[in-house]
Amino acid sequence: MPSAWEHPSLSPQQRARLGELYPDASIAADHSWPFGITVLEFHAGEAHLLLKASATSHHLEREYRAHTRWLASLAGDVPVLVAYDRAAGLLVKTFLPGRLVLGSPAEHDPAVFQQAGTLLGRLHRGLAPIRAPHYEESMARKTHAWLGRAGGLAPAAQLRAAADWLEAFRPSPVELVPTHGDYQPRNWLVRPDGRLAVIDFGRAELRPWYSDLVRMQHGDFATRPGLRAAFMDGYGPGPTPDSGSADDAGRRLDALMQAVGTIVWSQGMGDAAFEEHGRTMLARILADS
Structure with missing residues (x-):
């Protein structure tokens, strides 16, 4: 069965890393932005998650910093950070329905x-x-x-x-x-x-x-x-x-x-x-x- 991570905008490094983290993932929807950030809603086991991927954008680093330093005051009303790989350019957080x-x-x-x-x-x-x-x-x-x-x-x-x-x-x-x-x-x-x-x-x-x-x-x-x-x-x-x-x-x-x-x-x-x-x-x- 082909990997769920064979997405055309993901780099080989990103595909390999995602395959390690979520080998049995299934993509639910593609919410990618038109200006350089891949955004994929996916399921991994019972988890409902959202991936952001970019090899060059500072967006992911800022989001990681916010989640780890500043968002405790919004707990329960923002997604939860699940994983971040700076080298690969990947950030995963919980998906909020709505x-x-x-x-x-x-x-x-x-x-x-x-x-x-x-x-x-x-x-x-x-x-x-x-x-x-x-x-x-x-x-x-x-x-x-x-x-x-x-x-x-x-x-x-x-x-x-x-x-x-x-x-x-x-x-x-x-x-x-x-x-x-x-x-x-x-x-x-x-x-x-x-x-x-x-x-x-x-x-x-x-x-x-x-x-x-x-x-x-x-x-x-x-x-x-x-x-x-x-x-x-x-x-x-x-x-x-x-x-x-x-x-x-x-x-x-x-x-x-x-x-x-x-x-x-x-x-x-x-x-x-x-x-x-x-x-x-x-x-x-x-x-x-």
Whole structure:
């Protein structure tokens, strides 16, 4: 009988390692992403598991770090890490049954957003904030680098305005907490019992808490303010207090970096829809400046 791991996107090393770990596996579904990460739902004995495989992506390393350092506060509401092989580029975790919020009626349900806010609050408060004197300096450099690659991808006047704002920006110390990095309905799962779960921590990192709100502020919150109110009601107060104008500037820097980064990354990956979303973000951020 041929091995279940004869998948065209798996390398010989990955196939061999998976054959050692799960010799009797059967593939249930292929959820692979179009941009370089193989994602396979499979059964091994009585276990229902999910494989992520990539020989080059940092996504797996970030997900492993999140599961081993930061997700205890979300126990029971996130998948469980089962195996990780850095050399082979393999990560295995439990598969959570349910339905993605994105594209379902749940995407318009304030009760779902309230649950999502509660879960994010648990993540952000799961570790005492870490003071980072030079974080914003690093983010400003990254944003400047993204702008250097964005020529011709957004209106020139907007890129100049972004560069001018960045030139005037003065970094301040910030406090960092565990963040998801892509917190929005495509990474929320409604389980059969109605409870929400969070998946995909491949962009998890220590960042200011408000970083996890940027994608929703330029997505669901932008057109449905009632969902934002429900979300923030579930979230509660921020894990660190606002600091007036410095905090506002830091939020704008984070949003600007995400907008320009989205444009440039999406153009390189050929994702036209996400690239256009980045341009919409950029226009909205500059209009609010």
